[in-house]
Amino acid sequence: MQAHWQREYPGVDTASARIDLLERSGYSPIGYFPLPRHCWLDNFYWPMQQRFPAFLAQRKNSDAARAIVASEEQEMAIYETYAAFFGYGYFIARKVGI
Helix, strand or coil, X not given: CHHHHHHHCCCCCCHHHHHHHHHHCXXXXXXXXXXXXXXXXXXXXXXXXXXHHHHHHHCCCXXXXXXXXXXXXXXXXXXXXXXXXXXXXXXXXXXXXX
């Protein structure tokens, strides 16, 4: 799983490390919240997964299209399996001095 994140999202890090980066970059953190699991499954992954057959058909089931679908399916499987150990979050910050 670690190799996946380093390959696909090399900037991924812990929430505390991202808050530290914000502060070192001249921002004052106001808030942080992780997105609930259902947001990713119900509103992103599953709807995208339902469009895979049409995506592949439009691209004549090309090797490139199949590779894209396989990559997305791998990420979905990782998320569904390990969602208790990682997540996606949003940060709200204000530029210091403004």
